[in-house]
Amino acid sequence: MKQQMVGIEIENVHLSFGNTEVLTGVNLKIEPGEFFAFLGPSGSGKSTLLRAIAGFGPRPSGAIKIGGKDIVDLPPWKRNVGMVFQSYALWPHLSVRDNVAFGLRERKMPRNEIGPRVDAALDLVGLSHLADRMPNQLSGGQQQRIALARTVVVEPQVLLLDEPLSNLDANLRVQMRRELLSLQRKLGLTTIFVTHDQEEANTTSDRMAVLDGGVIQQVGSPQVLYDNPQNLFVANFLGTANVLNGKVEKSGEQMRFVTNTGDALPIGSTDVTSGSIVLRPQNITISASGNGDTINGKVLHREFLGSQIRYIVEAAGSEIIVDQSHAVGADWQEIGSDVALQVNAQTAVMIADAG
Amino acid sequence: MSDTSRPGSLADKLPSALFPRVSGLGMVALLIALLLIGLLIIPVLLVIYVAFQDPNTGALTLNNFQDFFGSSLFRESFWNSFYVSAMSVVVATIIALPLAYITTRFNFAGSMVIQSLGFIPLIMPPFVGAVAMQLIFGRNGTINLLLKEKFGVSIPFMDGLNGVILVQSIHYFPFILINLSTSLRNIDRSMEEAAQNLGSYGMRLFRRVVFPLAMPGYIAGAALVFIKVFDDLGTPLLLNVNNMLAPQAFLRISSIGISDPMGYVISFILVMFSIFSLWASFLFMRGKDYSTVQKGGGGLSKRDLRTHEKIMAYGVVAMILLAVLSPHIGLTLLSFATIWSYAPLPDGYTMQNFVTMWNSSGEYITNTVIYAGLAAVADIIIGTAIAYIVMRTKIFGRKALDYLATAALAVPGVVLGIGYLRLFHGMEVPFSGEPMASWWVIIALALMIRRLPYALRACTAALQQVSVSLEEAAENLGASKARTVKKIVVPLMTGGILAGFVTSFATAAVELSATIMLVSSDSDAPLAYGIYLFMQTPSGRGAGAALGLVAVLIVGLGTFLSQMVVERDKKYRMSGQEQ
Numbered sequence: 001m002k003q004q005m006v007g008i009e010i011e012n013v014h015l016s017f018g019n020t021e022v023l024t025g026v027n028l029k030i031e032p033g034e035f036f037a038f039l040g041p042s043g044s045g046k047s048t049l050l051r052a053i054a055g056f057g058p059r060p061s062g063a064i065k066i067g068g069k070d071i072v073d074l075p076p077w078k079r080n081v082g083m084v085f086q087s088y089a090l091w092p093h094l095s096v097r098d099n100v101a102f103g104l105r106e107r108k109m110p111r112n113e114i115g116p117r118v119d120a121a122l123d124l125v126g127l128s129h130l131a132d133r134m135p136n137q138l139s140g141g142q143q144q145r146i147a148l149a150r151t152v153v154v155e156p157q158v159l160l161l162d163e164p165l166s167n168l169d170a171n172l173r174v175q176m177r178r179e180l181l182s183l184q185r186k187l188g189l190t191t192i193f194v195t196h197d198q199e200e201a202n203t204t205s206d207r208m209a210v211l212d213g214g215v216i217q218q219v220g221s222p223q224v225l226y227d228n229p230q231n232l233f234v235a236n237f238l239g240t241a242n243v244l245n246g247k248v249e250k251s252g253e254q255m256r257f258v259t260n261t262g263d264a265l266p267i268g269s270t271d272v273t274s275g276s277i278v279l280r281p282q283n284i285t286i287s288a289s290g291n292g293d294t295i296n297g298k299v300l301h302r303e304f305l306g307s308q309i310r311y312i313v314e315a316a317g318s319e320i321i322v323d324q325s326h327a328v329g330a331d332w333q334e335i336g337s338d339v340a341l342q343v344n345a346q347t348a349v350m351i352a353d354a355g
Numbered sequence: 356m357s358d359t360s361r362p363g364s365l366a367d368k369l370p371s372a373l374f375p376r377v378s379g380l381g382m383v384a385l386l387i388a389l390l391l392i393g394l395l396i397i398p399v400l401l402v403i404y405v406a407f408q409d410p411n412t413g414a415l416t417l418n419n420f421q422d423f424f425g426s427s428l429f430r431e432s433f434w435n436s437f438y439v440s441a442m443s444v445v446v447a448t449i450i451a452l453p454l455a456y457i458t459t460r461f462n463f464a465g466s467m468v469i470q471s472l473g474f475i476p477l478i479m480p481p482f483v484g485a486v487a488m489q490l491i492f493g494r495n496g497t498i499n500l501l502l503k504e505k506f507g508v509s510i511p512f513m514d515g516l517n518g519v520i521l522v523q524s525i526h527y528f529p530f531i532l533i534n535l536s537t538s539l540r541n542i543d544r545s546m547e548e549a550a551q552n553l554g555s556y557g558m559r560l561f562r563r564v565v566f567p568l569a570m571p572g573y574i575a576g577a578a579l580v581f582i583k584v585f586d587d588l589g590t591p592l593l594l595n596v597n598n599m600l601a602p603q604a605f606l607r608i609s610s611i612g613i614s615d616p617m618g619y620v621i622s623f624i625l626v627m628f629s630i631f632s633l634w635a636s637f638l639f640m641r642g643k644d645y646s647t648v649q650k651g652g653g654g655l656s657k658r659d660l661r662t663h664e665k666i667m668a669y670g671v672v673a674m675i676l677l678a679v680l681s682p683h684i685g686l687t688l689l690s691f692a693t694i695w696s697y698a699p700l701p702d703g704y705t706m707q708n709f710v711t712m713w714n715s716s717g718e719y720i721t722n723t724v725i726y727a728g729l730a731a732v733a734d735i736i737i738g739t740a741i742a743y744i745v746m747r748t749k750i751f752g753r754k755a756l757d758y759l760a761t762a763a764l765a766v767p768g769v770v771l772g773i774g775y776l777r778l779f780h781g782m783e784v785p786f787s788g789e790p791m792a793s794w795w796v797i798i799a800l801a802l803m804i805r806r807l808p809y810a811l812r813a814c815t816a817a818l819q820q821v822s823v824s825l826e827e828a829a830e831n832l833g834a835s836k837a838r839t840v841k842k843i844v845v846p847l848m849t850g851g852i853l854a855g856f857v858t859s860f861a862t863a864a865v866e867l868s869a870t871i872m873l874v875s876s877d878s879d880a881p882l883a884y885g886i887y888l889f890m891q892t893p894s895g896r897g898a899g900a901a902l903g904l905v906a907v908l909i910v911g912l913g914t915f916l917s918q919m920v921v922e923r924d925k926k927y928r929m930s931g932q933e934q
Contacts, residue, residue, distance in 0.1 A: 056548050076551040083552045089545035092645050093567040102563075103553030154553055 005032035005188050006067035006157050008053070013062035015045075015052055015214075022048050023060065023214045030192065030207075035184050037201035038194045040211035041237070049211070050160050050194045054083045066157055077106075082156030082189075086163040088147040090135035096122070096146050097131040103154035121153035122146075124183070141172045148180075152187060159184070159191040165200060177204050198238050202226075210234050232351055235278045242279040242320045248272055248350065256293070257348070261317040263295045266345040275352040281323040283347040286311055286333055290340025295320075299335050315341055379837065384744050384756060387737055391759045394804050398774025399626065399766055405777060406619035419616040428598065429617070433624070436600040439519050440584040444531075444577050446524035450675055451531040451576070456561075457668050459539040462657050465672050472676055474529050475683065478910040480865040480883060481526035482589030483903040484682025486890050488522055489513055489594065490695060491685045497699040518594045523584045525679055530583070531576035538572025538645070539565070571640045578636035582629050586767035589867040589883075593890055600625060601769050605872065613776050622770040629765040683907065689900035696893070708897035712889075716902050718878060719885035723864050723909075726795070726881050730802035731860035734810035735852050737803075742814040743840065747823070757811070764808045771801055772872025793875030801869045806859040813858060817851020818844070850924030854917040861913025865906045882906055 008030040015023040023045045030036045038046035051057045053064055055076035063070045071079050090099050100121055104114045122128045125145035135143060144164060151159065164180065165173045181204050184191045195201050201208045202222040210217045210225065210233070218230045222238075229235035232243060246259040248270060256264045257277050265277065290296070297315025304326070311322045311333060322341065324330070333339050409416045423429045454473055458466040476484075491497045492512035499509040512521055542565065550564045566573075588601040597606060604621040611617075660668055690708050692701030737760070744750055745757045763771075775797055782791035791797065821844055829839045845852075867883040874880045877888070882902065889899025 054548075054552055056551075075556065076548065077554045077556045079552075080554075081552070083549070085545040085549055087543060087545050089543070089549035091546060091549075091564060091568070093570070093643070102550065102555070106550075106554035106559070150549075150553070 004067075006190055007032045007034075008158060008190060008192070009063070009065040009068075010049075010053075011063040011065070013049070013052065013060045013064065015048060015058060015060040017058060021214060023052070026062070026214075026216055028209060028216065028219065030190060032190055033188050035181065035191045035193065035204060035206045037205035037208035038192060038211060039196070039198060039201040039208050039237075041196055044211040045214040046194050046196075046211045047162055048214075050083075050162055050192060053158070053192070054081050054160055055079050080154075080156050081158045081160060082151035082154065083160040083162065084144075084147050084151050084164050086166060088135075088143045088167075090138075090143055090147055090150070092135050094135075095131070096127070096133050096135065096138070099135065099146060100131075100150045100153055102150065107154065117153055121149040124152070124186075125149045140168050141176060144168065144176060145179075148183070152183075152189070157190070159187075159189045161191065161193045163194055163196070165195070165197075173200070180204065202238075210237060212237070228349060229278060229351070232276060232278075235349070235351065240281050240321055242281065242284070242318075243276050244279070244316055244318065244320075245276050247274045257350070259295075259316045263316040264293060265295065265343050265348065266293045267348045267350065268346050270350045272350040272352045275350060278349040278351060279320070279343055280347065281310070281321040282308075282325075283344055284320070284322045285342045285344075286313065286322045286324055286339050287342065288333065288337070288339060290342055292342070294340040294342045296338065296340055299333050299337050299339055302332070302335055311339075313339060313341060378750075380744060380748055381750055383740050384750050384753065387740060388752070388756055388759065390737070391756075391804075394800055395759070395763055395766065395771075398771060398778045401777055402619050402622045402770055402774045403626070406616065406623040408616070410614055410616045419620045423617060423620045429603065429621075432598050432600050432603045432621075435516055435596075435598055436585055439516050439523070439599065440581045442516075442520045443523040443527065443584045444580050446520060447528035447531050447580050448573075448577065450524065450528040450679070451535060453671050454675060455532055455535040455539060457672065459536055460657060461664075461668065462659050463665075463668060465669060468676070469672060472680065473532050474914075475911075476526045476679055477529050478861075478914050479526070479682060479686075479903075479907045480589065480867060480886075480910075481522055481587065482593045482867055482883075483865070483886055483906060484526060484686065485518070485522045485590050485593040486896060487682045487685025487689055487900065487903075488525075489518070490689060491681050492521065493518075495697050500697070500699050513594070515596060519584075519591050519596050519599070522590050522594065522682075523587065524580075525682065526590075527580045527583055528679070530579045531573065534572040534576035534579075535569055536572075538569040541572075542568045542645070568645045571643050571645055574636050574639050578632045582632050582765075585628055585632075586625055586769065587868065588767075588769050588871065589887070592871075593887065601767065601868070604769050604773065608773055608776065608872065613773070613780060618773055622767075622773050625767045625770055626765065629767060633765055686900050686903050686907070689896060690904050692897055692900075708901040711898040712901035712905075715898065716882070716885050719880055719882045719902070720905070722795070722880060723882040726799045726802055727860045727863035729799045730806060730863045731810070731856050733803045734807050734859045735814065735856045737807060738810035738814035738855055739818075739845070739848065739852060741811055742818045743844065746815070746818055747826075760811050761808050763804050766805075768801075768805060768866065768868030768870075769872060771804065772869040775801055775869075775873060792873075793879075795879045798870055798873045798879070798881070801873060802863040802866055805866060805869055806863050809862065810855040810859045813851050813855030814848065817848040817855070820851070821847045850920050853920045854924075857913045857917035857920070861910040861917075864909050864913075882909075 008028075010026055010028040013023055013026040014021065026049060038049060040046045048057060052060045055071070055074060060072065062072070064072050066079075066081065071081075091102075094102070097118055100118045101114050104117055109117070118131075119128060122131055125148055127142060127145055127149070130138065130142060130146075135146070138146065144167075148164075161180070165176055168176060177200055180193075193201070193204060205222060207219065207221050208225065209219045212233050218225055218234045225234060226238050229238065229241075235241040235243065244257075244259045246257055248267070249256050249258050249264075255267050255269055257267045258264045259277075267277070295315045297313040297320065299311055300314050300319065301312040303310040307326055308323045309326050309330075309332060311324070313320045313322055320341065406419055407415050407417070409418060454469050457463055458469050489496060493499065494509065494511065494514065496513070498512070503509050511517055546564060546568060547560065550560050555563060586601060588605055591597065591599045591602045592605065597603065600621050604618045604625070607615045607621075608618040688701055689695060691704045691706070692708070693703040693705045695701035741756050741760055745753045776792050779791040779794075779797060783789065784791050784794050825847070826839050826843055829843045830836070834842060864881070865883050867887060870881055870884055871887065874884050880888070883906070886899050886902050886906065889895035889902060
């Protein structure tokens with residue numbers, strides 16, 4: 001089933017529902033064969049953007065190019081873009097086999113070719129034995145796979161997945177996302193995956209776009225986005241972040257971040273002069289007494305999470321979350337005790353004030 | 356505060372073996388069961404039994420059926436009834452399908468009009484409209500006179516069976532419209548989008564995905580139309596089409612007498628067809644819950660119409676609505692007409708018909724209010740009791756009670772009427788000594804049984820809205836079962852119960868098929884029967900139409916009121932939830 005891989009270019013796309021603008025100036029380039037994620041909270045416009053690519057919803061302005069060809073004015077049935085719906089949208093009046101064969105029949109494929117193609121697609125998702133069942137006789141995971149088979153059997157140029165895992169339970173979700181990825185690699189299909197779950201996006205995608213309020217906040221690989229968020233939204237949306245406000249001061253070669261409360265932390269070189277510093281909980285070390293550039297604070301809460309111990313420390317005028325990995329016999333800081341927090345200068349990320 | 360129902364009363368202290376007790380609700384359930392058996396099951400079984408009985412010897416036999424199918428008139432009647440029912444479904448579909456599709460599919464300003472006007476046919480008993488339609492679509496009616504004058508042709512809309520089909524399909528198509536629209540609205544847009552995504556569109560998309568998904572609703576509506584038309588007596592009678600099953604049953608019983616077996620054979624066939632249609636549609640729908648709307652998804656995506664599409668849509672809707680409203684238009688014209696025959700419109704207009712009607716039908720109206728009022732009050736009391744017993748207790752056989760009450764749906768009015776005539780034949784009313792079969796109370800009882808399924812549905816729906824925890828909270832604070840029902844459950848159900856009352860009352864007020872069998876003297880007759888009598892003579896038509904308008908107003912007002920109550924209740928409940 002492997003075919004010519006195509007890229008997707010989204011150029012200056014705006015989209016409104018009535019007077020409400022839900023996508024603003026979206027520009028994006030998705031490489032051929034890439035597994036790409038749209039990540040964002042509900043209402044961020046991620047599903048709207050995906051549906052615009054499939055041709056559903058109001059007509060956007062701007063261009064959406066698949067393989068270099070603008071498809072904005074094509075109706076959904078002429079786009080050859082495969083979409084798997086969040087609800088799977090298996091037709092309850094058709095058997096599994098008829099569901100999967102639907103798209104091929106619409107393409108007027110000869111009857112004797114449809115059978116083998118359907119079998120191959122069912123085989124691909126490992127559910128050949130369920131061909132004669134009705135959709136309501138299938139479990140959630142099986143429905144998901146049939147929906148996938150129904151979509152890939154027509155050999156679309158692009159695969160769009162709208163929150164495909166959100167209706168599955170936690171264990172199945174982990175298993176299905178691995179299966180999705182290996183299937184995508186096998187087919188070499190350019191794929192867009194919409195999710196609000198950062199873990200899903202992190203574990204599956206080559207690159208992702210974080211959306212908020214109809215605007216793309218940042219594009220990049222999961223690791224780049226986590227380690228170098230460009231703004232506070234991305235920093236907070238991807239994992240837990242401690243954010244402190246203040247100024248950058250230079251003393252000799254060493255740059256230091258001085259918080260509004262006067263506490264100072266060493267940082268790597270930066271162009272930012274004033275703004276926020278983002279500290280990941282696991283990049284802060286906690287100890288009974290510090291030496292050098294540390295921030296002093298007091299332990300408010302302590303939670304044992306198994307592999308980690310999470311402290312909430314009152315320091316620098318805010319509550320800072322600190323994660324320490326836990327090993328047998330490790331020392332714990334007591335609640336109410338005075339502690340010193342130390343940050344590795346290279347791990348802190350500076351974000352300039354907006355505007 | 357009374358303490359009698361609290362635990363700790365004398366009866367509770369005695370060992371139960373010494374003092375066997377049936378709970379109050381158990382007694383109620385038993386009484387209702389007896390009532391339903393006596394007034395529904397026994398009459399129907401009696402009718403079926405007599406159908407298999409030799410009229411002379413009383414022995415069981417199949418001879419009656421042999422005689423029935425041996426007679427060419429009965430064979431023809433059987434075929435005609437079947438043909439008329441099937442064709443009515445077809446014509447009703449032709450009317451309902453475009454309306455349902457346009458309203459659920461497009462952002463169409465006419466949707467509201469269709470939704471309200473589309474239901475208007477139901478508020479007029481079909482036989483009332485039949486005469487008016489004769490004047491508009493008949494051989495010498497408005498349309499054909501104009502056609503003849505302009506083009507020299509005429510179309511036999513109302514000749515013979517065509518007339519019955521046209522009247523019935525115009526009257527009953529809302530059943531298909533309601534059910535089909537609901538089904539269409541319950542299809543999630545992703546169902547359609549998935550098909551478009553895979554290359555399907557237009558008519559093909561409708562045929563392969565949308566319509567099959569709406570099929571359960573369509574079948575439910577179509578089955579209902581089929582049964583209603585198959586059983587209907589009033590319309591063929593008024594159109595003077597007697598070679599159908601229900602009119603034959605009526606004519607045999609009313610002209611030959613209640614010992615003639617043919618009426619019973621026909622009744623048996625009518626019941627069997629009703630049960631068969633319901634069963635077939637049930638079989639079809641089993642395992643086919645196609646309602647697929649997702650949270651936040653909300654039905655098929657609607658799109659705007661282009662200008663030429665808009666013109667076409669309005670054209671189609673206007674045509675259909677004009678046809679659908681023609682009985683009402685005709686009836687109104689007729690009620691104000693001096694003379695209307697062999698002319699497109701009445702010769703002149705007058706209020707005389709209303710005066711005549713008022714002078715001669717005060718009794719009909721009083722009777723109707725009494726019968727329908729009694730029937731509806733009884734319906735909501737029994738309906739509430741059954742709903743409570745089924746949903747809130749564990750009384751043995753409670754489900755059977757529900758089925759028993761609902762079974763009345765499958766019993767045509769003619770059959771119930773014949774059953775009552777036979778059952779109460781020869782019995783006397785206690786004290787007064789008049790023959791029971793011609794006692795007016797029997798009419799009210801028949802109406803009660805006929806409308807019980809509707810009242811029961813309304814009461815069940817109302818009770819479903821009352822959360823069990825509200826009752827448990829009352830019991831937790833010390834209220835007994837009886838007091839909880841009185842203080843909490845019934846007040847919260849009031850809206851639904853009231854809606855049930857109004858629906859039962861309004862439809863009972865215009866019921867003809869059972870009452871026409873049971874009315875023994877004009878002074879006992881209700882409004883529907885009065886209209887029937889008026890319409891028998893050309894000179895009485897005007898007054899008949901005026902009385903028909905009264906009937907339409909009663910049912911229309913009733914429907915409007917029950918709708919208001921339900922809506923108000925919904926709002927009240929919603930605001931309660933928000934706070």
